[in-house]
Amino acid sequence: MLDDISLNIQPDTIYGLLGRNGAGKSTLFNIITNRIPMSAGEVTIEGEPIANNDRVLNRIYLMSEGNLYPSRMRVGEIFKLTAGLYQGMDLELVSNLTQQFGLDVKTRFNKLSTGYRSILKLIIALSVDVDYVFLDEPTLGLDANHRELFYDALLDSYAKRPRTFVISTHLIEEIANLIEQVWVLQNGHITINESTEEMLQKGYAITGPTEDVVAYTAGLNVIGQDQLGNLRVNYVYGELVGDRAIPDTVSVSHIDLQKLFVNLTSQEVATVEN
Helix, strand or coil: CCCCCCCCCCCCCEEEEECCCCCCHHHHHHHHCCCCCCCCCCCEECCEECCCCHHHHCCEEEECCCCCCCCCCEHHHHHHHHHHHCCCCCHHHHHHHHHHHCCCCCCEHHHCCHHHHHHHHHHHHHHCCCCEEEEECCCCCCCHHHHHHHHHHHHHHHHHCCCEEEEECCCHHHHCCCCCEEEEEECCEEEEEEEHHHHHHCEEEEEEEHHHHHHHHCCCCEEEEEEECCEEEEEEECCCCCCCCCCCCCEEEECCHHHHHHHHCCCCCCCCCC
16 A cells, blocks of 8 residues: 655656565556546646546556557557557657567567567557656566667667656666666655665675674664675665774675665665665
């Protein structure tokens, strides 16, 4: 259940929405795009509520795991249907991406593999003329080559026509260099809302003999640890104490986004101190 979530989604920004299974990422996307009702609160674009407002809703596109297309409709027909719903759809981009991904426009939707269903949805998401694109597990079923092709296509599309993308995915390492802002959704709340750069600057691995590491990290926000014999790694999120001397036996290094996310969400209830 989502509770007391307040977000300000900026234009022309690429966001990453991170959360463990069941955290409510899909629910949040469905609420923002008016697919399911919320019990309290409001979603607005430039002050206009989105509920029952087709003009505003036409500025949003959600690509989700759900299959909304008639099972026997052909890929080319799905593109035409979508172009009729979203005026200004970039059909030249549709054609180019269809060729790059090797998607057969004559194939019926129910004959597509899981990966090619994702590819179909991704092509649409990158081609519709909207201001906000929400991508819920966009690379489901894609192999490494197709995922790389998608990331390149997204960046190219974003450069040519800046708009906001919000990406929810478990492949955190692969999107770390794409996203500018990170949200972490946990226990129904947004526990992190930081720029990617700021978040990475706050994540540390403190490594050394157990006694020295424990002593150095006392009072810091330790979010996890690893132990191998007498060698210990404490993972810290937040500011280090500037005047605290680092023992010669201890090393301090930054950690990547995936390691940081795993440790921040490894417990049922996490306390994050900024």
